[in-house]
Amino acid sequence: MSVYQLLLFCFFSGLRGGNSRFVDKRASVFTGPEGGNAFLIFQPDQAGTTMFLCKNQCKGDDILIKTDGIIGERGDYTIMRTSGSLGRSIIYVSLTNMTQSDSGWYRCGFGSSADPDSYADFEIRISKDRPKDAGFALTNTEGETVLYPCITSKTGGRIFFCRGECTQEDDILIETSENFAQNGRYAILLFKSGQYVKIEKLKKSDSGQYTCGYRSDSSEDTKLTFSILVVEKPTSSIGPGLVVMILVLFFVGGGLYLWKKWRYQNA
Structure with a gap:
């Protein structure tokens, strides 16, 4: 079996007024708004016939959806498969009208939920403090390092990493034509698989919206906007x-x- 990437992406945000995000191979944590709608997008290493979404122990009633079709629905949960770049399968997972009961550990993948062919584990937290239209935010703890996949290809020009929507010159953290650049705690890395951005030694003040992508003089910017939420380190239980x-x-x-x-x- 193989664990696949959870990738955060933004082009699917129009559906049901929700928002979507790409995530990495870790069992990532996402915080969503109470009462809101949001999407996660999963790109597996290998596809299969049966697609599933489950929660907690992934047994009995914890199996939320299991389907051989293109779309599966149960209550406020929906999963859908489609083809991405290079013919690779993509699974969209959506949650609508999110409540505190949606908080918990999840698994999504292909095959059997007990012994999947490929899967991703992730945790969802629900917060009443996030705006209903905010979507999911990748959630990290103070002091951690986050490595975030931005785009899957580069056709030329300069790659950039900004705070906010990159509408002003002051928003730009890094802009370069090289495969690697660093500015303090921020960095851009360009691999064959695509562009990644990194923030080291996270602070609570790093919480917010970011944009990354590439630009050239001959075409419009290709970019991805995502959110990061940084929480305090757990205090001692003593x-x-x-x-x-x-x-x-x-x-x-x-x-x-x-x-x-x-x-x-x-x-």
Whole structure:
């Protein structure tokens, strides 16, 4: 079996007023808006006859959709397959009217949900603080590094990486005609498989919208706009009450040890 790329893309955002995103090979985390609609797009390493979407343990009622057709629907969940570039299959997964109960771990792929031919694992979180039309945001923790696939090909010209929609000169983080360029914590990398952008040592202030792509003097920019949400590092699970208890046990234990030692010496 093989784990395939979850890729974030934007051209499908018109359907049902939702938004879509490309993701990488990790079990990525996405935060969506409560009450909103959003899409994820998956590009598998290999296709199959049966397409599925499941949640949690992927057994029994956790299997949300399983179909040999082009489209499968169940409640507010929809999966659809189509052909992408070079004839590779693409699976679209959409969630509509998202609620807190949609939060959790998911798997999407081809084959059996228990032993799939190719699949992707991902986590969805639902937030009431995100605007309903915001779509999914790739969610990372402070201090992490995010490597994000931008476009699958380059026909010439310069590649760029911007904060926001890249409508102003100040939005540009990097613009280069080389295969690699770095500006502080930001970088652009160009491989045969396409363009990637990277942000190192993420901060909460990095949360927001970004744009990447390429431009030439003879044609319009080819670009992708995506969102990143950076959350705080988890705090220690040791609360103040537990700390006090540990200190009390330490001093009591130490006191008993010294008392027994004194009794032994004076016996």
